[in-house]
Amino acid sequence: MxxxxxxxxxxxxxxxxxxxxxxxxxxxxxxxxxxxxxxxxxxxxxxxxxxxxxxxxxxxxxxxxxxxxxxxxxxxxxxxxxALGYVTIQINTAVTTGALHEGLRENGYGVTSWPAEGREGLRTIVTVVVKRKYEQRVYELVRSIDPESVIVSYEPKFLLGGFFVK
Missing domain, CATH: 1.20.1270 (Substrate Binding Domain Of Dnak; Chain:A; Domain 2)
Known part of the structure; x- marks a missing residue:
């Protein structure tokens, strides 16, 4: 035994x-x-x-x-x-008022965004790069601000520079 x-x-x-x-x-x-x-x-x-x-x-x-x-x-x-490494989170949202940007930035995340066009009109693409241990927090925050957003995440192979949560 x-x-x-x-x-x-x-x-x-x-x-x-x-x-x-x-x-x-x-x-x-x-x-x-x-x-x-x-x-x-x-x-x-x-x-x-x-x-x-x-x-x-x-x-x-x-x-x-x-x-x-x-x-x-x-x-x-x-x-x-x-939760080793980083994740890039890309958010496709119809919220163009900046509420999503402000919410993410107020919580210490770096945000990059640009306008886009979808099937139903203007959209905004928001990108955030965070440590994997913060990934779920970002999802929850985004969903609380815009439950209709589309979220895609992937692991970057190489990172140099940028703003990260301390």
């Missing part, structure tokens, strides 16, 4: 680190990702050896597989809590 729990825990830690490391690589955090990879492979070898030592009992392999799935969920949850 102790071996099963150990296999499960090792697998969860290993795969959570693997998931987080892949996300760090995509975000360009190379050196931390490389260090994590070195630790991660050591954990992998220990867990895999435990499974190989007990191949005569299929439950060890099954626990290893279940640990893998749980590790993916744990890694994604961890990354969600860390």
């Amino acid at each position: 102790t071996t099963l729990l150990l296999i499960f825990c090792i697998q969860v830690v290993y795969v959570a680190m693997l998931t987080l490391r892949l996300i760090l690589i995509v975000k360009g955090v190379r050196y931390l990702a490389a260090c994590m990879g070195a630790v991660e492979i050591g954990i992998y070898v220990i867990g895999f050896k435990l499974v190989l030592d007990h191949l005569d009992t299929p439950v060890h392999f099954i626990i290893y597989c279940i640990g893998y799935g749980a590790g993916i969920l744990a890694g994604l949850k961890l990354e969600e809590k860390l």
